[in-house]
Amino acid sequence: xNSDSDLQIAGDIFEVTHLLQPPxxxxxxxxxxxxxxxxVAADRDQWAPLVEYDATTRWYHRLRTGPGYEVWLLSWLPGxxxxxxxxxxxSGVLTVLDGELTEHSTSGSRLLTSGTQxxxxxxxxxxxxxxxxxxxxxxHVYFPGLTDMPMHPRARARHEGAPAAQRxxxxx
Numbered sequence: 001x002n003s004d005s006d007l008q009i010a011g012d013i014f015e016v017t018h019l020l021q022p023p024x025x026x027x028x029x030x031x032x033x034x035x036x037x038x039x040v041a042a043d044r045d046q047w048a049p050l051v052e053y054d055a056t057t058r059w060y061h062r063l064r065t066g067p068g069y070e071v072w073l074l075s076w077l078p079g080x081x082x083x084x085x086x087x088x089x090x091s092g093v094l095t096v097l098d099g100e101l102t103e104h105s106t107s108g109s110r111l112l113t114s115g116t117q118x119x120x121x122x123x124x125x126x127x128x129x130x131x132x133x134x135x136x137x138x139x140h141v142y143f144p145g146l147t148d149m150p151m152h153p154r155a156r157a158r159h160e161g162a163p164a165a166q167r168x169x170x171x172x
Contacts, residue, residue: 081129088148099136
């Protein structure tokens, strides 16, 4: 018996086709959405020519849609940010393609460098900013597609209290 595992495979596993699932056309699991984001990120020729920068606001472009999901491309000039928000009922995968971004949440701040991926659940509140001196580009996969992006005011001093979340236009 193998001390690492009690499971041993004998013969060619690819011969037991009834145990293999056919490849899916579209992702359906967290791992598959992470894989989709990695595949899009790796295909720089697909997304890089589309990137634009806007001095007044974050630029965003819906890159792809599938059954129940969306893939967005965003650009961030130095100083631009998302505001404190969540993604309603959508889960997501954020992938930094170029540059670096900072994610602020109740857990603290986290530097996200090129290649970093963050997976988040519905209702996760955060703010993403470009605190660097150079532009950044990110990829966002939402499942289900993004229909609501509630904005959350920054917490005020304890004695002032905090008003309920405000609703904002739906865009990444």
